Each structure stands twice: as C-alpha cells, then as structure tokens.
Amino acid sequence: MSYTTKKIIAGNWKMNMKKSDGLNLIKSIKEASKAIDESKTEFIICPPFTLIDAASEELKGTNIGVGGQDCHTQTSGAYTGNISADMLKDLGAKFVILGHSERREYEKETSEYIAQKAETAIKAGLIPIICVGENLQEREAGLELKVISEQFDKSIPTNEATADNIIIAYEPVWAIGTGKIPTLEDIEKIHNLIQEKSQERFKTKDINILYGGSVKPTNAKDILSLKNVSGALIGGASLKSEDFIAIAKASEEE
Numbered sequence: 001m002s003y004t005t006k007k008i009i010a011g012n013w014k015m016n017m018k019k020s021d022g023l024n025l026i027k028s029i030k031e032a033s034k035a036i037d038e039s040k041t042e043f044i045i046c047p048p049f050t051l052i053d054a055a056s057e058e059l060k061g062t063n064i065g066v067g068g069q070d071c072h073t074q075t076s077g078a079y080t081g082n083i084s085a086d087m088l089k090d091l092g093a094k095f096v097i098l099g100h101s102e103r104r105e106y107e108k109e110t111s112e113y114i115a116q117k118a119e120t121a122i123k124a125g126l127i128p129i130i131c132v133g134e135n136l137q138e139r140e141a142g143l144e145l146k147v148i149s150e151q152f153d154k155s156i157p158t159n160e161a162t163a164d165n166i167i168i169a170y171e172p173v174w175a176i177g178t179g180k181i182p183t184l185e186d187i188e189k190i191h192n193l194i195q196e197k198s199q200e201r202f203k204t205k206d207i208n209i210l211y212g213g214s215v216k217p218t219n220a221k222d223i224l225s226l227k228n229v230s231g232a233l234i235g236g237a238s239l240k241s242e243d244f245i246a247i248a249k250a251s252e253e254e
C-alpha cells in the first residue's frame with residue numbers, strides 16, 4: 001500500500017518567507033483549503049526550518065501536514081548548523097524533502113548520502129519525500145531513464161524503506177522554476193519507470209510518486225490526471241495561496 005490514496009499537494013517554500021509573511025501565508029492556505037475535499041486531497045507544506053514550529057501549531061487538526069526541506073544523517077551531535085530528523089519530528093513535522101536537486105547541486109549531496117538521511121528520517125518517524133530528476137544535459141543526451149533508475153537505486157535506503165513509508169518526487173531539474181515541463185507522455189514514462197523500480201524493490205507498484213517542476217494552476221489538471229501521478233511537489237506556485245489551492249482544485253476536477 002502507498003502512504004496515501006489521496007492526491008498529495010505539497011509545497012516547497014525553499015529559502016523564502018520571514019516569520020510574519022510566512023505565518024500569513026500559512027493562515028491563508030489553511031482558510032482557502034477548506035474549499036477542498038479532505039477525503040481526496042492531502043496537503044503538505046515544507047517551509048524553512050524557522051517556520052516549522054509555528055506552522056505545526058497553526059495547522060494542528062487540519063489536513064495540512066508540515067515537512068522539513070532537509071535533515072542530517074545523524075540524530076544529534078557535533079554537526080554545527082545542521083538539523084536532525086528527530087528535531088523536525090519534535091516540532092510536529094511529518095515529512096522531510098530529501099535529495100532536492102538544489103541540494104544535490106549546491107551542497108554536492110550524493111544519492112548515497114541522501115539514502116543515509118532517508119534511513120534516519122524513517123527511523124525518526126518522518127516520511128521522506130525523496131527527489132530524483134535528470135538535468136538538461138542528461139535529458140538532451142537521452143539519458144533520463146538511466147539517471148532516474150540509478151538515483152532510485154542509490155537514494156532509497158535498502159534498510160527501513162517500504163512502499164508506504166516513503167514518497168518519491170520526480171523533478172526534472174530543467175523544469176524547476178523555468179516554466180518548462182516535459183510532455184505528458186514523458187512524465188508518464190518516468191513515473192512508469194519508478195513504478196517498475198518499486199515493483200522490483202518493494203514487490204508493489206503501489207507507491208506515491210509526485211511530479212515537480214513548474215506546476216501551475218494552468219497545467220495542473222493535465223499533469224495530475226495522469227494515471228500514475230499521485231500529486232505534485234510545487235515550488236514557486238506554493239508561495240501564493242490562490243495558486244497553491246487552485247492546483248488542488250484542478251486535481252479534484254480530474
């Protein structure tokens with residue numbers, strides 16, 4: 001069984017939103033989300049670490065879960081500047097994004113390192129949202145299936161992970177923040193591949209796979225109605241409550 005059968009609408013706020021603007025956005029998403037059918041949609045908000053506590057407090061009792069954007073491989077210790085999975089959990093987080101392409105690129109995180117983080121996150125009781133995706137060069141060389149396959153093999157921990165305690169996000173790097181998206185056939189092809197990989201690893205194709213990369217209210221319906229797309233991981237459009245909720249609305253229409 002996958003973690004959920006509801007459509008997952010997840011927002012990655014990245015390094016945006018100071019305290020008061022962030023709180024206003026959380027409140028506005030909370031209010032607007034009342035128009036969305038709880039039985040069909042699960043929301044996740046991943047604000048920066050500075051807002052996790054406030055978000056968890058504000059969203060208690062709603063169908064909006066809170067997630068971190070990263071965590072360390074260790075649960076505590078001499079790791080200056082880092083945040084552990086246990087700390088996120090302690091502040092009320094249920095999820096953590098791991099292996100986002102911005103961390104793979106700027107922080108030089110490898111798939112093996114991401115797998116260690118994911119193992120620690122699962123042990124702490126968090127659901128990791130593990131990101132995979134090819135860059136433009138790899139796409140232009142026709143290597144996307146190979147890259148995704150390798151990232152899946154190495155980024156998902158061999159210990160602890162099951163089909164129902166992780167979420168995968170397919171995020172082509174060249175589609176993030178660019179307004180470009182793959183064709184629907186291409187999205188389907190990669191999501192099918194991830195299902196096949198899940199079948200090999202977990203003996204089930206029933207795993208949540210989000211698509212991420214320039215999801216907007218205007219393209220959400222087409223993307224979210226693809227059979228094997230369980231939801232969306234949304235960057236830019238998650239910073240405006242109207243757009244974030246409009247994407248969820250579009251997923252109700254499919």
Ligand code: PEP
Nearest residue numbers: 176177212213214235236
């Ligand atoms: C992301 O960074 O996870 C993302 C999908 O960004 P955007 O929606 O802005 O492309």
